[in-house]
Amino acid sequence: MNDSAIDQKPQTNSIISGAQLLIHLLEEQGVTHVAGIPGGANLPMYDALTSSSIKHVLARHEQGAGFIAQGMARVSGEAHVCFASSGPGATNLVTAVADAKMDSIPLIAITGQVSQTMIGTDAFQEIDTFGLMLPITKHNWLVRSAEELLEVIPHAFEVALSGRPGPVSIDIPKDVQNELINFRPKSIDSTDVKAPCSALDENDIREMLAIIKNAHKPILMIGGGIIYSDACDDLKVFAETLDIPAVQTFMGLGVLSNEHPLSLGMLGMHGAPFTNLVLEECDLVVGLGVRFDDRATGKVSDFCPRAKFVHVDIDRSEIDKVISSMYSIHADVGDVLRAANNSLQHVTRPLWRQRIEKLKESHPLRLDGDDDLFRPYGAIKTIASMVDDSANITTDVGQHQMWVAQAYPFTRPRQWISSGGLGTMGFGLPTAIGMALAQPDITTLCFSGDGSFMMNIQELATLAEENLNVKVIILNNNHLGLVRQQQTLFYKKNLSAVKFQQGVDFAMAAKSMGVNGMNLGQVDNPHKQLTKALREPGPWVIDIPISETEMVFPMVAPGGSNRDMIHGEEQ
Amino acid sequence: MSNENQSLLKLIVNNHPGVLSHICGLFARRSYNLEGVMIRPIAGSSSHKSCVWLLVNEVEKLPQLIRQTEKLIDVITVEQHDMKESIFEKTEQFFI
Ligand SMILES: Cc1ncc(C[n+]2csc(CCOP(=O)(O)OP(=O)(O)O)c2C)c(N)n1
Numbered sequence: 319m320n321d322s323a324i325d326q327k328p329q330t331n332s333i334i335s336g337a338q339l340l341i342h343l344l345e346e347q348g349v350t351h352v353a354g355i356p357g358g359a360n361l362p363m364y365d366a367l368t369s370s371s372i373k374h375v376l377a378r379h380e381q382g383a384g385f386i387a388q389g390m391a392r393v394s395g396e397a398h399v400c401f402a403s404s405g406p407g408a409t410n411l412v413t414a415v416a417d418a419k420m421d422s423i424p425l426i427a428i429t430g431q432v433s434q435t436m437i438g439t440d441a442f443q444e445i446d447t448f449g450l451m452l453p454i455t456k457h458n459w460l461v462r463s464a465e466e467l468l469e470v471i472p473h474a475f476e477v478a479l480s481g482r483p484g485p486v487s488i489d490i491p492k493d494v495q496n497e498l499i500n501f502r503p504k505s506i507d508s509t510d511v512k513a514p515c516s517a518l519d520e521n522d523i524r525e526m527l528a529i530i531k532n533a534h535k536p537i538l539m540i541g542g543g544i545i546y547s548d549a550c551d552d553l554k555v556f557a558e559t560l561d562i563p564a565v566q567t568f569m570g571l572g573v574l575s576n577e578h579p580l581s582l583g584m585l586g587m588h589g590a591p592f593t594n595l596v597l598e599e600c601d602l603v604v605g606l607g608v609r610f611d612d613r614a615t616g617k618v619s620d621f622c623p624r625a626k627f628v629h630v631d632i633d634r635s636e637i638d639k640v641i642s643s644m645y646s647i648h649a650d651v652g653d654v655l656r657a658a659n660n661s662l663q664h665v666t667r668p669l670w671r672q673r674i675e676k677l678k679e680s681h682p683l684r685l686d687g688d689d690d691l692f693r694p695y696g697a698i699k700t701i702a703s704m705v706d707d708s709a710n711i712t713t714d715v716g717q718h719q720m721w722v723a724q725a726y727p728f729t730r731p732r733q734w735i736s737s738g739g740l741g742t743m744g745f746g747l748p749t750a751i752g753m754a755l756a757q758p759d760i761t762t763l764c765f766s767g768d769g770s771f772m773m774n775i776q777e778l779a780t781l782a783e784e785n786l787n788v789k790v791i792i793l794n795n796n797h798l799g800l801v802r803q804q805q806t807l808f809y810k811k812n813l814s815a816v817k818f819q820q821g822v823d824f825a826m827a828a829k830s831m832g833v834n835g836m837n838l839g840q841v842d843n844p845h846k847q848l849t850k851a852l853r854e855p856g857p858w859v860i861d862i863p864i865s866e867t868e869m870v871f872p873m874v875a876p877g878g879s880n881r882d883m884i885h886g887e888e889q
Numbered sequence: 890m891s892n893e894n895q896s897l898l899k900l901i902v903n904n905h906p907g908v909l910s911h912i913c914g915l916f917a918r919r920s921y922n923l924e925g926v927m928i929r930p931i932a933g934s935s936s937h938k939s940c941v942w943l944l945v946n947e948v949e950k951l952p953q954l955i956r957q958t959e960k961l962i963d964v965i966t967v968e969q970h971d972m973k974e975s976i977f978e979k980t981e982q983f984f985i
Contacts (some may be wrong), residue, residue: 357900448907448910449910449914452911452914453914453915453917454912456962457906457911457961457962457963458907460906460907462906477962511962512962512965580893580956634956634958634959634960635953635956635957635959637956638953639953
């Protein structure tokens with residue numbers, strides 16, 4: 319045991335360091351894991367960590383640490399913590415923090431900083447972390463004394479989790495970590511944090527229901543906000559009682575089970591044809607916990623041309639940001655749904671439902687090759703059939719991500735975890751590690767591409783160390799597939815910098831870092847081998863060769879209208 | 890100096906180091922036009938609050954700008970004020 323570290327809760331009036339205080343305050347917040355990498359400017363934190371009950375996960379790159387913490391946060395809804403040192407440690411974290419901002423994830427990034435006397439002198443590994451984190455966090459702090467930690471740490475958790483969640487970052491100079499203070503627990507006044515919205519007004523609910531009542535062809539547009547508000551069951555009651563079909567945003571996949579009769583699947587750039595066509599006809603869109611992202615709406619002026627909009631969101635600045643609503647409620651979507659559900663009367667909409675069924679039949683989502691293991695939809699469907707509903711799914715970014723979003727049968731919230739807003743290649747593996755750390759008994763599938771996987775492949779060593787149930791499936795086209803697709807469709811097939819001249823033996827790379835690996839194209843009985851790899855405990859990398867000519871269809875051109883979908887030829 | 894595209898905002902903020910960075914950072918990040926800033930601690934306030942006057946050059950984005958500013962953790966209130974007799978009018982002679 320380390321002399322300088324505490325071995326239990328600090329006693330009132332005992333003398334402890336800022337770093338010890340930090341660790342104690344994290345424990346008080348219920349932190350169980352911290353992912354990170356030590357360095358010169360956060361040595362005192364790591365010194366204090368050894369006598370804590372908090373388990374440290376040593377990532378191999380700070381971006382990996384950030385995504386491991388994100389994976390834990392995304393799958394649980396709790397705030398999770400990552401550590402990095404100053405300078406390059408902090409800059410390496412930036413991508414994971416920015417990603418958390420775009421998708422409203424409660425990530426707590428704690429960085430070491432050079433001592434305050436050195437700040438501003440261009441000291442070794444000094445960087446303006448406060449300035450870097452400022453535009454990509456919900457709020458951030460530079461802590462100037464150990465005393466301040468007593469306020470900043472609980473406040474940071476509250477900010478990260480309250481209202482619309484989001485990342486926060488806390489930069490702690492080394493002298494603050496070393497500063498000795500007389501420990502006195504401090505009770506924090508939680509009124510310090512602004513309420514995200516005022517109390518719900520019953521009139522708002524009545525008004526919203528009256529608008530819905532007057533609509534003939536209403537649609538619900540349901541997003542990640544419903545998941546973050548824990549309101550999926552309330553949404554289901556609301557949709558079923560009012561008999562309103564629902565389109566799901568990318569972040570909202572899983573709010574309604576794929577099989578639910580009112581679920582119309584994903585809208586937007588790679589949405590099903592009928593889903594986008596229903597939106598052409600509807601006369602009312604009720605946006606619930608959505609932010610009308612351009613990947614969902616396509617060209618905004620052509621989005622739902624016959625519809626009026628009702629918008630419910632906890633973030634007031636989202637209301638009327640992209641589309642002008644005829645009515646809006648600034649509130650927690652869960653509160654709104656629960657209040658509304660108290661006064662609902664059963665409605666049926668046989669004509670509208672029939673019309674939608676017809677569109678579904680005439681313009682279905684075509685999953686070409688879904689019976690062939692070596693084609694994208696086939697691989698995804700086969701793998702989904704080999705695991706049960708309990709499996710959690712994450713992806714990297716590219717074609718494989720969209721194929722999974724389209725074809726995987728999601729049945730529950732927080733089952734689907736993917737980088738929506740920032741679209742970060744390299745997201746998948748470390749996030750999968752975090753998901754599995756938070757829920758070790760559940761199998762975590764990470765669908766990746768050979769391009770994305772290279773961006774955080776070093777975390778395979780972390781995965782081996784933690785020995786988690788993570789199964790990485792690489793849909794390997796030896797290309798930056800989604801870029802190749804865009805060049806094919808929109809740049810006259812002028813393929814530029816999308817083919818890898820040097821391929822990677824991912825099975826061998828996995829083995830070199832202590833993870834099982836196989837190339838499914840090279841084994842005798844691939845179905846049998848695949849089943850075995852998915853079902854046995856422990857990590858696997860499964861490399862599945864696919865053709866580089868595979869495309870994600872339909873596709874709406876970036877900036878184009880959702881009605882102008884490009885469809886592939888039947889194969 | 891009156892310009893009909895300009896608006897005047899009065900913010901009460903926590904007098905934390907970094908609060909002005911958060912305001913200016915927001916304006917830079919969302920490309921809102923900021924024409925003038927005046928900030929002073931609120932006189933005699935023991936509660937560590939500051940008052941910030943902002944002269945902004947936005948018409949269409951103004952409601953959005955106000956909502957985004959209100960979201961900043963250290964911003965307590967945002968009010969829109971009349972340009973007439975404003976601090977920027979009164980101090981015009983210092984900016985020539
Ligand atoms: C960090 C990062 N750099 C660049 C991009 C742009 N980008 C989007 S998809 C893509 C190709 C992804 O290739 P791969 O991971 O192999 O997936 P595939 O599309 O082939 O399924 C690229 C380069 C990005 N999203 N993220």
